[in-house]
Amino acid sequence: MNIFANAFILLFLICVTFSGRLVACDEGNNEKEAFDLDEIVVTATKSKKKVADVTSSVSVIDTEEIEASNDNYVMDIIGKLPGVFVQKDNIYGRQGIQIRGLGSNCRRLQTLIDGRPEKMGIFGCTITQTLPLSNVERIEIIRGPESALYGSDAMGGVVNIITKRMREDGYETDGILSFGGYDIYHGQLNHGGKKGDFDYYFTFDQKYMDGHRANSRYKGYNVTGRMGYQLNEVYRLEFSSKHFDDEAYDPGPDSAPFTHDDRKEYNRSSFDLDLTAAWEKVDASIKLFQSRGHHRFTMPTIQDYWHSRDRITGALSKASIDVFGNGDIEDNLLIGYDWYREFGKTQEPWNSSVPTPPYHPGHWHRTNHEMYLFNELLFGNMINTVGGRLHYDQVADWEFMPHWGMLWHISSDTRLRGKICKGFRTPKFNELYLFPPATEDLDPEKVWSYEIGIDQNVTNRLRLEVNFFYMDVDNFIQRRFNSSPPPRYLFLNTGSFVIKGIETGFNLRLLSNLDITFYHTFMNVGNSRDDKISIPNHKLDTLIDYRWRDFSISFGCEYVAGLYEENETTGAVENVDDYVVANLKASYWLNSEWQAFLGIDNIFNSNYEMYPEYPMPGTTVISGLRFQF
Numbered sequence: 001m002n003i004f005a006n007a008f009i010l011l012f013l014i015c016v017t018f019s020g021r022l023v024a025c026d027e028g029n030n031e032k033e034a035f036d037l038d039e040i041v042v043t044a045t046k047s048k049k050k051v052a053d054v055t056s057s058v059s060v061i062d063t064e065e066i067e068a069s070n071d072n073y074v075m076d077i078i079g080k081l082p083g084v085f086v087q088k089d090n091i092y093g094r095q096g097i098q099i100r101g102l103g104s105n106c107r108r109l110q111t112l113i114d115g116r117p118e119k120m121g122i123f124g125c126t127i128t129q130t131l132p133l134s135n136v137e138r139i140e141i142i143r144g145p146e147s148a149l150y151g152s153d154a155m156g157g158v159v160n161i162i163t164k165r166m167r168e169d170g171y172e173t174d175g176i177l178s179f180g181g182y183d184i185y186h187g188q189l190n191h192g193g194k195k196g197d198f199d200y201y202f203t204f205d206q207k208y209m210d211g212h213r214a215n216s217r218y219k220g221y222n223v224t225g226r227m228g229y230q231l232n233e234v235y236r237l238e239f240s241s242k243h244f245d246d247e248a249y250d251p252g253p254d255s256a257p258f259t260h261d262d263r264k265e266y267n268r269s270s271f272d273l274d275l276t277a278a279w280e281k282v283d284a285s286i287k288l289f290q291s292r293g294h295h296r297f298t299m300p301t302i303q304d305y306w307h308s309r310d311r312i313t314g315a316l317s318k319a320s321i322d323v324f325g326n327g328d329i330e331d332n333l334l335i336g337y338d339w340y341r342e343f344g345k346t347q348e349p350w351n352s353s354v355p356t357p358p359y360h361p362g363h364w365h366r367t368n369h370e371m372y373l374f375n376e377l378l379f380g381n382m383i384n385t386v387g388g389r390l391h392y393d394q395v396a397d398w399e400f401m402p403h404w405g406m407l408w409h410i411s412s413d414t415r416l417r418g419k420i421c422k423g424f425r426t427p428k429f430n431e432l433y434l435f436p437p438a439t440e441d442l443d444p445e446k447v448w449s450y451e452i453g454i455d456q457n458v459t460n461r462l463r464l465e466v467n468f469f470y471m472d473v474d475n476f477i478q479r480r481f482n483s484s485p486p487p488r489y490l491f492l493n494t495g496s497f498v499i500k501g502i503e504t505g506f507n508l509r510l511l512s513n514l515d516i517t518f519y520h521t522f523m524n525v526g527n528s529r530d531d532k533i534s535i536p537n538h539k540l541d542t543l544i545d546y547r548w549r550d551f552s553i554s555f556g557c558e559y560v561a562g563l564y565e566e567n568e569t570t571g572a573v574e575n576v577d578d579y580v581v582a583n584l585k586a587s588y589w590l591n592s593e594w595q596a597f598l599g600i601d602n603i604f605n606s607n608y609e610m611y612p613e614y615p616m617p618g619t620t621v622i623s624g625l626r627f628q629f
Contacts, residue, residue, distance in 0.1 A: 106128065134205035141158070145471070152391060163201070174627060176625070182210050182620065185207070225240065253612070335374075346361045395426055401424050451468060462508050475495075552587050576610070
């Protein structure tokens with residue numbers, strides 16, 4: 001492993017040296033900037049703003065990057081960003097994600113689809129494999145707490161997935177068909193159209209594999225639809241829905257494999273109804289939504305028979321008002337009110353012969369009310385944001401989450417950012433009531449975050465980014481030994497600890513068609529191993545992308561060190577071996593309608609784990625065709 005680490009560092013140094021020579025010889029002044037700072041984002045302020053004018057640490061992944069990646073899921077592609085760490089134990093299936101050390105299956109992150117929270121009612125988590133890239137137009141990611149705008153759960157950050165829609169009259173159809181090692185199959189079909197004021201977009205995505213271990217088969221499919229109608233110059237009405245169904249077999253840890261066809265089945269669906277309005281100085285919207293799930297675990301080896309249903313119903317409303325605008329002074333006010341009701345119900349196992357499950361059967365519900373106010377003031381080269389959200393529910397009672405941010409355009413090439421804010425998460429049903437460790441008097445989790453960052457255009461080919469952050473976490477909910485059993489464990493508010501770190505990166509255009517992107521994240525977390533679970537000390541990502549006419553090739557490499565994780569067999573928190581994993585992607589447009597592509601994952605055949613005793617697949621080759629008409 002050390003050989004690969006040294007090779008990675010050597011490659012980086014060679015690239016930097018080589019780049020310095022090429023940039024010094026460059027005489028062109030019209031090359032594309034390293035980061036497209038004029039790109040419009042909506043997640044960071046809930047209103048349309050340029051990346052260059054956002055006080056939060058925000059990243060955008062657009063359609064071109066998504067299609068070039070050949071990745072399977074949203075979490076796969078955002079895992080390459082600074083401050084973001086994604087764990088998995090197979091090619092297809094669920095992934096864990098942390099942003100700046102907070103995640104826990106997205107319980108401490110806010111995951112959105114077109115602004116709608118994508119959460120499970122009982123556990124408050126996101127079933128991440130329900131988020132394929134098939135219908136995704138772009139992804140916007142905020143690193144760091146953003147509870148003032150997005151409420152409970154947005155402790156570590158926000159992932160907003162913007163889905164595809166047709167904006168020009170006409171029709172389009174595209175798809176993917178690919179095959180690979182471990183009997184991998186992936187089929188995808190998209191079709192959209194627009195005629196006059198009406199538009200629609202539908203997708204179908206199906207995945208299957210036998211898996212790299214015994215009893216690790218996976219199959220799943222995802223169907224989405226989005227339809228919109230422009231009622232007049234002001235109002236637009238939209239309806240969207242999705243349905244997901246999968247079955248994932250669990251091979252268990254290496255030392256104690258699961259041998260009885262142990263599997264987990266997820267069935268989830270949702271719908272949204274949106275009415276948006278745009279006047280000269282006011283943009284407003286209201287979203288009605290419902291998401292629901294039906295989950296079944298059949299795990300005879302460990303006597304786990306889980307069966308539940310959950311549902312979240314809500315209404316989200318907001319208005320963005322241009323209060324004042326006169327030359328170098330502009331003021332925008334955002335006001336909103338969110339209401340949603342969470343529901344969860346455990347059910348008896350569907351097979352009456354199985355043992356009584358070790359949880360407390362029942363059903364629970366909770367209603368949340370949230371009001372927020374957010375003001376953005378532009379004064380010359382300075383942008384200031386200040387705001388807050390007031391939250392109420394029957395468990396957490398009242399909670400206020402303030403926010404202050406600053407952005408200073410020091411020059412056309414230099415931006416300085418700073419932010420102070422509070423993140424918040426209310427305890428979920430499983431932590432309060434469900435399993436024997438449940439504790440009904442848990443307090444909400446809180447985090448105060450302080451960050452400062454600078455973006456610098458060194459040349460028109462090289463851009464640097466540095467972010468420092470310090471997060472003071474309080475009332476963190478963790479499972480601990482019970483001093484007076486039974487039960488053996490309890491969910492407890494374990495007190496306070498600190499997460500501090502630095503994100504550094506650069507984007508370099510060596511030639512007009514050769515780019516290098518490099519990110520390094522360092523984090524120092526708490527004092528105990530339990531505080532450090534799923535949070536590596538170091539994560540380095542590099543991507544080398546080359547394009548020539550209809551041919552493109554990319555090389556990606558990730559190095560992870562200082563990762564701790566709980567061993568499923570022993571219950572102990574262990575230090576996972578450092579690892580390097582590299583992937584290669586290549587594609588070629590045969591003509592205007594057909595593209596052939598090839599992917600080689602883990603090209604060095606590294607023997608590594610992200611979870612103890614769950615080895616990752618070796619070298620895996622996947623090839624296929626993409627078509628568009």
